[in-house]
Amino acid sequence: MSRKLPRKDVVIIGLGWTGSIMANELTDEGLDVIAIERGPWRDAATEFPPGYVQDELRYRIRHELFLRPEQTTFTFRNKMDQTALPIRDWGSFMPPNGVGGGGVHWNAETWRFLPSDFVLKTHLTERYGAAFLPEDMTIQDWGITYDDLEPHYDAFEYLCGTSGTAGNLRGQIQEGGNPFEGPRSRPYPNPAQKQPFSHTLFAKAARDLGYKPFPQPSGNMSQAYTNPLGLHLGPCTYCGFCEWFGCGNYSKASPQTTILPRLIRKSNFALCDNSEVIHIDLDRSGKRATGVTFVDTGGVEWEQPADLVILSAYTVFNVHLLLHSRIGTPYDPVANAGVIGRNFTHQTISTVNGFFDNKKFNFNPFIASGSIGMCIDEFNGDNFDHGPHGFVGGGYMGQVQTGGRPIQTTPVPPGTPKWGAAWKSAVRDNYLSSVKPGTGVHGSFYSYRDIYLDLDPAYKDRFGRPLVRMTIDFHDNELKQNAFLTDKFAEIIRAMGAHTIDKQYRKGPYDSTDYQTTHLNGGAIMGTDPGTSALNRYLQSWDVPNLFVMGASAFPQNTGYNPTGTVAALAFWSAAAIRQQYLKNPGPLIHV
């Protein structure tokens, strides 16, 4: 029996990027908002001060900022006929935990998706014909367009102080920016960051090969910035401890640096931290959420009634809560029916290490920021003709090296012994004169009928509920895409002057222990048809109209970019729909 708390206008599940954006927007609207966060309160100044945060062992190797698998985890398998086993140590992705969510540890790579990405099924079918797509590929259009999202991308970039060079300003292609990007209404709020030597050398090699390199859009500040909420960020110091780490220099955009100091001063906002929501409560009709039930660290169960529920946890936990709350029909891959768990995707990452003459090249790889780097976009999305290649999708590629941290930055040429004096000698000889792009090839991962999330039949969490089961593998389309992109990338690394290159193709089967990115997507996707999507174009549940579900779980398939810019833009877009439409007339915003 849970204890009942007084009613709120809005309850938000999870206070990461999207929860913080929603909380700020809806408190601005005058609503009384409470956020319930599974992990601890985190504040930039006290939780990751520059005095000790540069600790690779603590934050990278031992996963300081992430969920402890002991609290909850997932089971994993590649194929539907296999038995899934629990993940007991995070590998291919890192579920965030605590206030700020993934916005604390992210690199701040702040991309917009291509206009064609939002209408992918239509676009590819029109250009190549339906038969060009693999039979079991289940890609869909999003139900929105790039133009719908543009003002909200802009809002997020100005909130964050994103550093970058515009490539397309109101339709005019700009020198030095990404010529493939959709038109943006105004330039980035800050100029691009300065680029270290290896990144500059990559850009030169790419330009010589006929590409149009541009600086990666970055939530690391190129200069001091004051955002629209009046919060201050300081210039990035290129310390090289960004990904996996919080930034106590106030140089990386995060909920902590861009929203929370303003949000927590509002009298109509409250937060319960260390409190795990175990289900969304529904009324008897099953068509209306009445609030949420959560458990605190003392094991006490609480009911928080609310008129509006915002589900803004990490991708897999969004799906987890929907399944446990019996909202929407669970996906059944055999019948190809149902929606919750459908179109689960990840990313297709690979890289190429380059080794240079250490008498001629000194890259000082430790000079870096989280999203430093020069990129090209010629092989992303449908920016090139896929006809001759027999696959769809793509990705950006670049020398995006985010640090030279001691434990993990030990690139050695192929053939070097894996330990002992010869290995040590090779590390010493190559540390300063090699390039080790963190994200070399950042490839898309399209959706398939047999890649999905459901509830595990055997393994249960601490509350006795089934764990989420991930069934995921690489299909030929993605592996072909990766081989093509990795070879193209290697040509540029070679053109930089590397004497040896080490191509690290992404190969199947999908390996849950090898880190790619934390960009898990899908499972509660947006779309135009309630039969194949969980959410309408405003991220509103088709089944429970007073429930909105944020995050990359809404992506029908994944593109060749980092997702956060789009995740945040979707949150602003959804908040605008709630403020301008839903609150005036609560109910479904789309009727079908």
Next chain:
Amino acid sequence: MSRAFKRSALCVVAAIAACFCSVRSASAAQDGQKFDQIEKGRYLATAADCFACHTVPGAGKPFAGNRPIETPFGNITSSNITPDGDTGISSWSDDQFDAAVRKGVRPDGSRLYPAMPYTAYTRMSREDVLAIRAYLATVEPVHQPVKANTLPFPFNIRTAMRVWDALYFTEGEFKPDNRQSAAWNRGAYLVQGPGHCAACHTPKSFLGGDKHSEGFRGSSLQGWFAPDITADQRQGLGQWSEADVALYLKTGHNRLSAATGPMAEEVADSTSQLTDDDLKAIAVYLKSLPEQQDAAAAPADPAVMAAGQAVYRDQCSACHGLDGRGVAMLFPSLVQSSLAHASDPTSAIRLVLRGGRSVATDAEPTAPAMPSFGWQLKDEQVAAVLSYIRTTWKPAASPVTAEKVEQIRQQLATRRD
């Protein structure tokens, strides 16, 4: 200041429960109709920051006292100034209230300790003080007995305060100086009277009395050194414009500095709520206080400077910049910081050893913090880096010795704040 975020579900429940308890008993002696007087009193009580000492932080009982006020002679517990019949001040007459605030005399005729700054409040008029009383009569009465005198012998003998008053207390209202502007006079009144800035910023004698000849030149208290707030170019506000002073008091931050330690509390509870005109007046007055340049200090040893520069570049420059100028409104400029260059380096040492949080205000909610380096830097390294900071960009302040750092480190070991 809103306490908007709740650290646990139980806190939420507690906060909600508190909402149902705001039924107040009326205070018969006061005329609740006198809005103008009550409103004036509220403003003066804010300027006088009655809240800070008479409220236990976070306890949800404004003005109910029981907060230990640290003095060099021991802790003094603040009194309950809510209109509670038994434990507050509702039974006091106006004369008794006025005598306590402006003369340091309790209703029973015994003496208050000057932790209650009647030495400054005496500059207020009786009308001002009774306005504060009228406001205090409208706050929620809290039944909370307070054990007022917790000082050790011999300081617990209140009659001794008669001697102290004879030595250090000059009774009398503020008298405007006709040669000065209206703003200067308003500023002087606020600073000398309700603002009681001297309580922290004026050096004290061994008995805790103000050294009037060194007014506002900085003083030690509660493990900090409250810096010089005269127009002194190096240690004081000489390089601050009047707008810098006013912005600092309003928001806790300006292009050069940020409020931390006890001043953070003062900004949050008091100065951030004053009118812009009053803050400008305070700035005009403070900037008129004469500077008293100290003799130049002996330069630091070159080896110490080299070591200090190395520590500075590794640990400090990321935020404060290689040039020491920081980032406006975010990271203080060490070139102009009065804390860094104060004659007494206590606050600078403390900030390096333990760090410190700047104040969050509605105007400036970012509230960045100085991290703690005490776990990482040895006394010699702290001394070296501070000597570097104190002598590199400005006419030299005295170098900091490792012995002084060790002394502050030991003092901090027993401090919880």
